[in-house]
Amino acid sequence: MAVIGKLYSSIVVVTMNYKNKINGITVAWITRVSINPKLIAISIGKSRFSHELLMNSRYFGICILSNKQKQIAELFGTYSGGNYDKFKDVEFSFSEKNLPVIKDSLAFIECEIVNKYDAGDHTLFIGKVISEKLFRNDKPLIFGEHKILEVKNDV
Template identity: 50%
Template sequence: MDASSKIYNSVAVVTMNYNGNLNGITVAWIMRSSINPKILAISIGKQRYSYELLKKVNFFGINLLSVNQINIAKHFGTISERNFNKFEGINFKMSKNKIPILNGVVAYLECEKIGDFEAGDHNIFLGKVNFEEIINNEKVLLYGEHKFWRD
C-alpha cells in the first residue's frame, strides 16, 4: 500500500446523458477547485467508457452516495455501460437537463462541463455547479486504503 491510499474521499456516481444514452460511473476522485464560481473536478480513467461519453456531453451530475449505498457504488463501479444498461432496476429521476439523479443519495450537484485535461492515465473534467441540492442528512460513503468506509 502506498501513502496516497491514505487519502480518503467521498464516493459518488457521476451520471450523464449522451443523446438518450444514460451512463453512470462510481468515482472517489472528486475535489473542489473554485469557490466563486463553484467549480468541481472529477478524475476518470481514460480506458473507461464513461470517459468517452464525458468528452462529448455538456452536463454531468455528481450523486454523493450515503453509507447505505455500497451496493450502488459497486454496481456503477464494476459493470461497463458499453455492454449493459446500468440503470435497469435502479430508481432515479431526471434533472431539468435530463441527467439522472439517483434515489437515496445524500446530495446531488449538476455541473456544466467547462474543460478537461489529461493527467497521466486519467482525465480531469472541470464542471461549474449550476444546481445543487442536499437530499438527506445521512453520512457520505468514503473510499480510502482501497476499500469503502462507513465511518
Template identity: 30%
Template sequence: MTTTTIDPAEFRKVLGSYPTGVCVITALDGEKPAGMVVGSFTSVSLDPPLVGFFPDKSSSSWPLIEKHGHFCVNVMGSDQQDVCRSVAAKGAEKFVGVDYVLSDNKLPVIANSIASIECELYSVTEAGDHWFVLGQVLKMETVRNEDPMLFHRGRYGGFAERM
C-alpha cells in the first residue's frame, strides 16, 4: 500500500466540504440509554438488508452500544439540533431532556426523529482510527416527512431546494 502524508487539518477541511446526514445511534446500557451522533451512516446491502456507520475508536459511547449487540439509527430532522447537541455531549447526562420510547427490540427510539432503523450487530471491522460497523436491519419506519438534518463545514443545517 502507498504511504502518503496528509495533514489531518487539511483532510478534515476538504472532506468537510461534503455534507452528510446526521443520525443518533442508540442502544441500552443496562437500564439507561447510550448514544452517539454520527454523520457517516449509509445503506450497504439489500440482501441481506445491511446498514453501516463509522464510530471513532476513541468513542466512549461505542463500546456501550457494541456490548448491547443491537442498535437503533435515529435519522434526525433539521429541527432537532438540540437533541444532537445533548447526545453529542460528554458524560452521563446525554439523554436529559431527550424524549424517547423503548421499542419491542428494547432500543431507544428518539421521539420525532424522521426515521428509525433497528438493527442487530452484524460485524465490526477495523478501519484506521475508526471502526466500520455493519448492522442487519430488523425493523424500520419513517416517522414523519420532514427535511433531514445535515452537517457541513462544522455546522448543523437543513436542506433547501433550489428552483
C-alpha cells in the first residue's frame, strides 16, 4: 500500500461557467487554507478541460458530495467536458453566480478566484468563499486508499 493512499480527503465536484459553457470536475485535492479571509484551495491538473475554463473564470462552485453520490463522482471524474456534456442527465440548478449546483449535494460553496499557483503538473486555484449553503446533514464521500469511500451514516 502506497503511503500517499493514507492521505484521506473529501470528494467534491467543482463547477464552473465560462461564457455559458458549464462544466464540472470531480476533485479530491481540496482543502481549507485560511480562516480569515475564508479561503479554499483546489488542485487541478493542467491537462483537464476544467483547467482551461478555470484559468479564464472569476468564480467556481463546490458541490460537496454525499455518501449516496458515488455515481456522480465517477461521472464527473471520468468524462471530459471537452467532448461530453456531463450535465446532460444530471439534475442541477444555478447559483447566484450562475454556477451549477448538483441536486442532492450535501452543501454548496461559491468562491471567487483570488490567486493561482503553479504546482508541477497541476495549478492551485485559491478561492475566497462568497456564499455557502448546507442542504442536508448526511455523511460525505471521501477519497482514501486510492478509492472512493462512502462514509457510513452511523459514523
